[in-house]
Amino acid sequence: MTVSILFFVLAAAALTAALGMLLSRNPVTSALWLILNLFCVAGLYLTLNAEFIAVIQVLVYAGAIMVLFLFVIMLLNLASLPDLKRIEWKRIISFMLGMGLLAMLTFIIAHALDVMPDPLSLDLAAETGSASSLAKVLFTQYAMIFEVIGILLLAATIGAVVIAKRKPV
């Protein structure tokens, strides 16, 4: 019960933060709203027993990518950006209504075609969502794939250096 209350509280907070990011007129405030949104989504993953994704969400999105965003915002000359127009509520509401209708229609069509997957239960997610269960398959069954991904990332790094840094010889 507490979990589902927490879920809806976090969902509402995530929606508010997303709206705040869209509606805020200052880029830095927008970015801060986005961080709040990403944290709330991480919390949602926790309530769904997906611990690993929750941690990765915080580390990768709220950590690395947001720092990148803030750097870009700070490097930009904010004063030279064009002035933002006032928000047109009529268009926003009509857009939201339209999207809602589209979502419902898509759901009904998908339901009729029987392509909707059955939702996983929380217990099943608890078995597979933890970092240890992920690590277990990653380092046994998929160990070779894991190593090849290492080579892939190394190749990408070398490529970035070769293309960006190497002076023509």
Add this chain to the structure above:
Amino acid sequence: MWGDMAATLSLVIVSLAGLALVVFDAFNNRHVATPWIAGLALLAGFIFEIVGLGGPEGTAYSDMLRTGGSAAFVNALVLGSGVLTVILSVPYLKKIGHNIGEVYALILFATVGMLVLGAANNLIAVFVGLETMSICLYILTGFVRSESGSAESALKYFLLGAFSTGFFLYGIALLYGATGTMDFSAMKAGVEDGGGVMFWGGVSLLLVGFLFKVSAAPFHMWTPDAYQGAPTPIAGFMATASKTAAFGALIIILYKALPTERWTDVLAVFAVITMVVGNIIALSQQNVKRMLAYSSIAHAGYVLVGLSSGLVEGYSGALFYLMVYVIMNIGAFGVVALLEWDGKEGSEQTLDSLAGVGYRKPLLGWAMVVFMFSLSGFPPLAGFLGKWAVFAPAVDAGLVWLAIIGVLASAVSAYYYLRVLVVMFMKTETEASSKLADSFTIPRSSAAVIVLCVILLFVFGLTTSVIELTDGFFQSGSVATVLGP
């Protein structure tokens, strides 16, 4: 784990050599031993695969990779193509002043990706192999940064390739959703009552991804630009090894993972479009590398003819065709690499500038005669036997119209292949072309590669033992699964 590593020794050798090369190059910049390390590692892998060619089939790394059988054949092609590419690259990269060690490390890493892709037994392995290969090839296409043509082709290749990866990954996700597995054999067993919308949607997206990588029309747009701008031996590597690995994976997926009834017609349609588009557009090309790129599109169409038969003979014929295709194109790109003079990796050079070169450089001229005749499918060269190996199963499967279109398309292709020879032997020399012919001596290593390709084309044109070998990959106790549901 140790047993798996012994079974996939070629993969282990090439990966470790690539890693060692990165460290070695960091301390010994542009050392003369760098290409030797790369070449010898690839050669060791090649010998390992050749030795294991007739051996029993198996799987390694918890069913992620296949060993022996068709996987060993595809791996041998990839590794052989890698060895020849490294040999051809050394004098070429010295000529354009970019003989940097990272290139060889990237060739090794690309080969690692191709080995995983060509021997994959699981969609995860297919995807990781495909991406490792593609990322390395994007870099290899564009590493000559000072050349605007090279940068342009690399960017086009990268953007379109990333887009096709999206299709591919989404297809894998849908297939996993529909069957609950990524293992090929389990996937076929997991298809319930002919598969639903989700299953066939996944298959179609997966096919889009594959057809992009083998540059079948209408997903071929990147090919001419990428080959034109890439350093020529690297373009040869892209044209041969990457297509071989992608086709190897596609053949196994069609053979092991999909029920046969639906996709054969789809592939037949793509085969027709690819053959017609590739051959017709190749007619009007003035640049030799662009012409070879459109020719490689057309050849992807011929392979698709074999696959669209849906018969095991078609698969084995396609594997044989890929081998012939690798030999022809490594040789042809090797000759073109030596005949470049524009200092822009041949991206602006027209065919007419090679007028009369055939008499001044008889080795290159006559080798080109063999490659062009083989590409257009003249007996007794291997190109003829290859075409027979892919067209005959299509006729057996009742796709006579498809085989007729294929033969007509290769008749059209004779025009632009033979035009190269007309220019090289029958046009009078111009000042530029005679200057070109005098401006270089053929490096002995490149000459050896080209002569080797010529000899192999004659040998494989006269013996059918390789077709019998590839037939064997699909015969052992697996006929029932092909004819089954």
